[in-house]
Amino acid sequence: MTLNRVDITYISPCLADPDKIRLKADLGSNIGDIFPFVNAEIERANYNPGLPSLSLQKEFRTITLYEEKMTMIKAENSTDAMQVIEWLKDIINDIYARKDEIEPDHTASDPPRPLEIFKLLPKTNCSKCGELTCLAFAVQLLEYEQDLENCPKLKEKDYADARETLKAMLPQ
Known part of the structure; x- marks a missing residue:
């Protein structure tokens, strides 16, 4: 093949x-x-x-x-x-x-859940990402309909650790 x-x-x-x-x-x-x-x-x-x-x-x-x-x-x-x-x-x-x-890996990947993502978000519900709430943004991240770059708060210094954790968790 x-x-x-x-x-x-x-x-x-x-x-x-x-x-x-x-x-x-x-x-x-x-x-x-x-x-x-x-x-x-x-x-x-x-x-x-x-x-x-x-x-x-x-x-x-x-x-x-x-x-x-x-x-x-x-x-x-x-x-x-x-x-x-x-x-x-x-x-x-x-x-x-x-x-x-190569030793094949038959294990399924376990994607993060929306609440795991939400916990790392700013939780301001500012809508600057285009979503009504941070929870909606978390869901859209997992559905590949949003990108971390669309959350302006995550670009701030105070959220640097959360941003890096999210980058590692999400297939962005």
Whole structure:
């Protein structure tokens, strides 16, 4: 199994950042068998064996792989998306070529819960992020519909520790 082609089937403005795009694509082959190996090799990959799916980050972009499809959010434009897709193909094919040397990780990632995120937020309900409450912002962070950068309070010195903890917890 190698990932040779990825055909983009849908592009639209990103909901989290309207200056960026989101997309859907067909992978041209079933890559579900490689997910446990990618989960073992890519730090902060989020594996869901029940679906199955695997989410990972490329800088600020979030990529979710399904057995025969993928989605990407926060790509700069279609050229950027294609460069990320080429990077992804290289990663998948490299891991597949080395799979006999890799101990697969079949454990599901346990994403944080909204209240865990909320506890680290300023809890001012200022709405400057575009959400009515900090709890709504926490939920949207987990749904990939918001970004930490949208909370101005988190940029303040007093919230530096909380911001770093959130960055580590969230696949942003």
